[in-house]
Amino acid sequence: MKKFSAIVYIVIIAISIPLYLLMLHNLSSILILITNFIVGIYLLVKGSDYFVEGAASIAAHKKISQHTIGLTLVALATSLPEFAVSTIASASNHPVTAWGNAVGSNIANIGLVLGIAAVLMPLSLSKHVKKDAAILVTVTGILILIALITREIAWWAGLLFIGIYGAYLWEIRKREEDVESVPIEHSWLWSWIYTIFGAIGIVWGAKVVVESAVNLAIVLHIPEIIIAITAIAIGTSLPEMATSVTAALKKKYGIAVGNVIGSNIFNTLIVLGGASLFNPIKVPMNDIVFNSTFLGIFTVAAALMCIKKKIRRFEGFALILLYIIFFVFLLYYS
Template sequence: MRKIDALYIPLLAILIYLLYFTKFSSIFLPPIFLIAGCFVLIKGSDFFVEASVAIAAKLGMSEHSVGITVVAFGTSLPELAISGIASYKGYTDTAWGNVIGSNVTNILLVLGVAMIISAIKPSRFAFKDAMSMLLVSFITLLLALDGSLQIFDGIILIAFYIFFLLALRGRSAEEEMKVKLSSPLIIFAFLAGLAGISAGAEAMIKGAVEMAHYLGITEVAIAASIVALGTSLPELSTSAVAAVKKHHGIAVGNVIGSNIVNLSLVLGLAAVIRRINIALLSPAILFFIVATVLTPLMLRKKAMKKITGTILLILYIFFIISLYWL
């Protein structure tokens, strides 16, 4: 077991104790909750995905089938946990701010970094998937024109996610997978992952809300910046490594796929849980529209150069500034 893995279980135990079994309060606790919660959430998601893939393989599912179901779902587990729990607890600004902020971060920061590392050559499916992302973005904004997303709106978004999965069928050949993990280890990883996702998300929400109160800033600003950056760290590391290894399809597909899941499944589920009021004229929504429209335009080119990545990073800096000073 790697050293970073060895830290996971004791940190998870401490986090659960602080969250559920103590009333200890300090001005330093919110940032600790954010940082520790982010680590536990991401590591818990990693355990959960690995265990889920192993379980699916034992059930005889193919690699492609697992990829478009379990893994696609798993890459957005941090956003799903944060927005779902936030909606359930009534922190609806955190719920939608995290989704919108994560999508902006994925395009401007994650894709920007990937482009700077290596001039990206989009795959033949990239533009089509980007148009799907643009479509679900348009549907989301259309449903939110009355200033809110309600149960029926959430059902529509979840239905889009299901249709998107069905549309992905047949893109790659079916290959049977081999499982290297033992059954007890799979069960342990599955349960440890679920516990980490729950406790990590709870800690990040608690830290974000309390920091907003201490600093006198909005929940949306914290959710769309700090929380969104935390939940986008898996996408950032995946796309960066993919760019270094010249796996451009993964670098781009990771961003687009994650954004589609965030808007359809994550935001849809949050809206089903509780009505979400959305400030359509906020800077977060403005940058969300700009970033989403730019994506298919960039992917129409045969190669996305480093200068484009630099421009995206500059836009990301302006995005962060707008959340706190506009």
């Protein structure tokens, strides 16, 4: 079954190339644009899955602890679609998409991913969650302040964010926990094959998603920020959704909650920080105010829930309801 899935993945990568070229010659065709968008999302999600599997196996070969893999690889891998989309969007001079994807993904991670995971299974919290939630609130606050004051995320802010993330990883590294070695699932060769083909799917899928979404917005006369903060953001949050929901059902609550917090920190500091190094992320002020307001509300709500020992089902429902309210306001605002 896994080999069949891999073959399908490679075939879809091959098919996506002429499909993409067809899109470039038929930018007014809604059907072709939507097909490209769906194919791009599939490549992002499946590419992330293979990248995780390959990278985890490489880490196992190198005898890196499960603790280190969990704290770095899971958050990195599930946020790779956001990173790829925002970086390519910024490099292609689509700053609104770069901003909307990162901010929209953070909102979706809390409202939908954490909300659904908590509804399926009340989430018990580890001793480190409070500190990580506080760090998330802090970096989100820094992002909002810089965006409101300077009206952009410039290269210097990007370097600042990347530096903060480095300090965050150093802080994580100092935590002392008992860890176990990760079992080796693939040979050294296959580990690299999974990793390389996964990365190809992520990068190519991101390019297809960005260009199809931007052109779809033009054809349908939908503001680019709406497409970025909903369709693209939710699509690139699917790896987080799959990881956290699976972890919750398996009662791996630390992974379920840690994935959301870690991914949001990564999105804020590395996704936006990295994208700003290609081009300044300039967004209309009214979009910054609207997005930042809801991002702040969602982040503070999640942090308050993390103060206790458990995120209960009714709190999960509350997060989902809050996301629905956000979506309604977004449509009205547009």
